[in-house]
Amino acid sequence: MDSDEDLARAIALSLQDQANKPKAQPEVHVIDDSSDDDEITILDEDPQFSRDLKRAMKQSKAEAETSASTSRNATSPAPPAPQAPGAPSGFISERAKMEQERLARLKRLRGDSVTDTTSADQGDQIPVMKRQRVSPSRAYAGNNRAAHSVSAFASSSSSGVDEAGGKGGGKEKGKEKERDVPTIDRTFWDGELRPTANRHAEPRADGRATFRLSEVIGHKSNIEFAILSSFSTSISWIYEFFDPHTPVIFVAQPDSSGNAALKNVLPNWLMTTPFLRNGYGCQHMKFMLLFYKDGRLRVVISTANLIDYDWRDIENAVWLQDVPRRPSPIPHDPKAKDDFPSIMQNVLRSVNVRPALANMLANDHPNLPLQTIADLRTHWDFSKVKVKLVPSIAGKHEGWPAVVQSGHPRLMKAVRDMGLRTGKGKAAKELVVECQGSSIGTYTTQWLNEFHHSARGESAEDWLDAPRSRRTKLPFPPVKIIFPSLKRVRATALGERGGGTMFCKRAQWEGKNFPRGSFYESESRGGRTLMHTKMIIGTFRSNPLVSVGAGTSKSAPQKKQLEDSETEPEDDDVDPDIQIVNEPIGWAYVGSHNFTPSAWGTLSGSSFNPSLNNINYELGIVMPLYNDEDIDRVSCFKHPPKKYGSDDVPWMQDESLILREIAAASS
Structure with a gap:
């Protein structure tokens, strides 16, 4: 039986199972999303919406083998039939004909070209006209803002048109042409950070x-190979975005x-899961490596799971950048460990991509563009x-070389x-960090100061050398929890029914030393x-004593001691190693890390023998911010955020009467 017949049979079985299934009732669905004892519930009164979310929630359980089977994912529309010659099913051919007719109707309605990815990212249950609301002119509204040093991160993409028209008097003309190019057809050689579309x-x-996901992935016919990673996944849904003959390696959550x-989940689709000690923790990374037939590689770092809910009903963020293939490979450098491709290669090894x-x-695809993981750095520029x-790599990491490769020491x-x-001492700048996430951790003053120490870019050596009794008594650092x-x-718009991917527990909020005074409102711009976006905005509070040049003050011996207050001086002179170029005012992080110890890790040991414990696999990016306009372009939440009022409490889904009623009705 060849792969086309296998695929046709899988689709037919999925459709048959869906047809025979009784109408779904509103249900309560739970995801264990973070290993911080955070159970996540998603509900909706609409049956189709509920079915979609039920499928999504099932994918997020640790039973990865169940989530990989399309024949058991009958709660979502079946993938479109492949246009393969000699397909055995007449029904499959009829489905293809219906799809062509649907695209023709869309073309008449829209008046522009309709590709094979027009509607997959929104799901068939959403009315066609709603999927047409984002026009090309609106999609590039953000690009009219002044281009500047965060061009690699927010609304300043480039395409071949841009390069052609980007000189002299033709620059503006080139930008106009660029805005006429649909996002799905553009390349982003300088990188791009955008929020996801939301209905x-x-x-x-x-x-x-x-x-939109279709714009992130691009035309399916152009993709030669893909490596995807997500915590919660709908295989049958994401499958629609790829040609059935395209080989795909999928990194997923392991079973209990x-x-x-390794497991074959569909023809040409191989699922791989990494190791988690005792089955505890999450493979929470959300990334894509898309290898195109023209030779380029697209790197995608996202906050969204590969389920339709995350790309339709809740806001997420996506950073992507296109990387050209080198004319000829460079030699392998075993000493390279800290540049982007070297770290990405370590991530791929950690999440079990190498055996996949x-x-x-060794089997069906001997001519993949990526022959070894090391090719990533040597073959692409x-x-x-x-x-x-x-990244955060789940496990225990001992010794500085290992510790600084993961978690908040990697952020440092x-x-x-x-x-x-x-910097340190009286002239040090104070860093304020604003941490937006979808899950609240168990916070102590020790861990918040530990994270803040790394966020300042200061080595944990000083932190670990301070007595633990002193660290546990420090005041809370300038951290805002969004x-x-x-x-x-x-x-x-969805009210309490849409709060199922946000979680905080009453026991956390009312804890004796919980930082309730550090909570701020999360309000989308x-x-x-x-x-669902995970983002950190770190900005400096200016200090007039700070020197902006290297070597402007003499070096003083560094004390291996932490004062009673994180903002009190540790020594009297500015660290001469500090070099500030173009006066950045801070930095921003975007990725899969929630602001929790499970995601960022916890330090122990001493400055001579440190140890970092990470519960989850996580991945994100960090970039500098140069002015307030940068913050406005990057921040997903309204800035500055508003502090909780005296009568405000965080959303606690397990106390929602609406969710309880729906849960009772579905039990």
Whole structure:
């Protein structure tokens, strides 16, 4: 039986199962999203919406083998039939004909070209006209803002048209031509950060350009190979965005055993899962490596799972950049460990992609563009990628070489590499960090100060040498925790029914030493929608004593001691190693990390023998911010955020009467 027949049979079985299934009732669905004891519930009274979310929730359970089977994912529309010669099913051919007719109707309605990815990212249950609201002119509204040093991160993409018209008097003409190019046809050689499109905030109140999943992936016929990673996944849904003959390696959440494994889930689709100790933790990374037939590679770092809900009903963020293939490979450099491709290669090895790649090469796909993981750095030119990659690798990491490759010590290294250390002593800058996420952790003053120390770009050596008794008594650092209040959730388009991917527990909130005074409102700049986006905005509070040049003050011996207050001096002189170029005012992080110890890790040990414990696999990027306009372009939440009022409490889904009633009705 060849692969086309296998595929046709899988689709037919899925459709038959869907047809025979009784009408779904509203249900309560739970995701264990973070290993911080955070159960996540998504509900809706609409049966189709409920079915979609039920499928999404099932994917997020640890039973990865169940989530991989399209024949058991009958709660979503079946993938479109492949246009393969000699397909055995007449029904498949009829489906193809219906699809062609649908595209023709869309073309008449829209008056422009309709591609094979027109509607897949929104789902068939959404009316066609709603999917047409983002026009090309609106999609590029954000690009009319002044281009500047964060061009690699927000609304300043480039295409072949831009390069052709970007000189002298033709520059503006080139930009006009670029705006006429549909997003799906553009290349982003300088990188791009955008929020995802959302049907409840369309058009966006702030006018920013957005990404749909079809635009992120591009035309399916152009993709030669793909590596995808997500925590919660609908295989049958994401399958629609790829040609059935395209080989895909999919990194997923392992089952309850936590063992690394490989499994064929569809013809040409191989699922791989990484190791998790005792099955505890999450493979929470959300990324894509898309290899196109023209030779380029698109790197995608996202906050969204590969389920339709995350790309339709809640706001997320996507950073992507196209990377050209080198004319000829460069030699392998075993000493390279800190640049973007080297870190990405380490990520791929950590999440078990290496055996999956070897399996594909040895069986049906010997001519993949990526023959070894090391080819990523030697065959593609990452010189224009300016963001810093920050992963968390699940496990225990001992010794500085290992510790600085993961979690918040990796963030420290990224901040330091960008020249954004705060410095020490009286002249040190104070860093305020604003942390937006969808899940609240168990916070202590020790961990918040530990994270803040790394966010300042300062080595944990000083931190670990201070007595633990002193660290546990430090005041809370300048950290703002951005999380929606009960009032905010009720004011959104979906109300409490849409609060199922946000979680905080009463026991956390009422904890004796919990930082309730550090909570701020999470309000999307796009409109009345909740945000699944994980983002940190770190900005400096100016200190007139700070020197902006290297070597402007003499070096003083560094004390291996932490004062009683994080803002009190540790020594009297400015660190001479600090070099500030173009006066950045801070930095921003975007990725899969929630602001929790499970995501960012917890340090222990001493400065001579440190140890970092990470529960989850996570991945994100960090970039510098140069002015307030940068913050406006990058920030997903209204800035500055509003502090909780005296009567505000965070949204707690397990206390929602609406969710309880729906749960009771479905039990």
